[in-house]
Amino acid sequence: MATETLIESLVADLRPVKPRNRSTETLILAGLGALQLLLFVVIYGVRADFMPAMHSSALWWKVISMGVIALLGVAAVLRSLDPANAIRTNLGRIAAVAAIALAAGWLIDAGAGGREALLARLNWHHGLQCVWMVFILSQPAVIGLTLLARHGAPTDLPRTALAAGLAAAGWGGFVFAFACPFDDPLYVAVWYTVAVIAVAAPMRWLLPKLTRW
């Protein structure tokens, strides 16, 4: 097809469109996230010892780490959906937060004193349940961010996919942290990391295929 013919076809196909608005998208995501968190707390409930656990630094370490990863991930995804933007810096921040979160965990661990057997601390049976819960709880974010990415114009699909995967995983971990009764930093560092990888890796692979344009 000649380019002139293509131009005429595109002009003939022109319909008014509403420019995407990042604030609106942010509000929608925040609203959906708040709704999911509310439903989770109402249906599943928070951990039985939630009130005393609020005085534990480990609880806030989990909640804040996962929340910040989710927030930075969402910010990176939203930014990357505009062709004029680069995403690299944001991903660096997410990686830095993840590294700091893990390091903080080890510090808390070192300060806690007392050592049990490694396998007992890891508690793999519950650990796998935690991974599964984070995976399930991240799926609304996976779906929402995928739809958002398809609507936008990501020009660096692998990085957008990675940011979306981290954001979704962070969100799943954030929500589950309110119910997860385990505060052992070793347990959290290992199983939450496994959960983040379990969510982010498939999304890193799948999202570019779903959002190609």
Place this chain on the structure above:
Amino acid sequence: MAAAQAGDGPAYRRLLAALRPWLQRYFARRLPPSAVDDAIQETMLAIHSKRHTYDPVRPFGPWLAGIARFKWVDRLRAASRTAADELPEHLATGDHESAVTSALALRQLMATLKAPQADAIRLVKLEGLSIEEAAVFTGQSPSLVKVNIHRGLAKLAKLVEDGADGD
């Protein structure tokens, strides 16, 4: 573009017509001549389908450049995926000089590749030789030529994605 987002056909036609020479120059500096028209049309289709992602309060240039760059990387990736395909004989035209000079920016990027990869890409993708001819020319086996083209183009696409622009 803002007028086009509002459905103004004549303004949209003027915009696309004005973009054409810019895209022509952009891709002529980065792709072999045979790929330029397709890249221009793909970019126009992308502009059309993603016009809602342009923010009217921000400059148009970076948005356009982002899409053009994305389509350039797409072309490089597509070329790396089809590197193993035998090229038709008619692509081996005598216009080697034009092909090489028009892909100046691409060749600058190719300087970052290993010599066997750069040779294979230059001979087959820019100068239009067949896989067998390139094999004879470089001393590589035909299958190695294909592998080097594939890996070299994939690396080029990665380089561009990571920030190299070819300028």
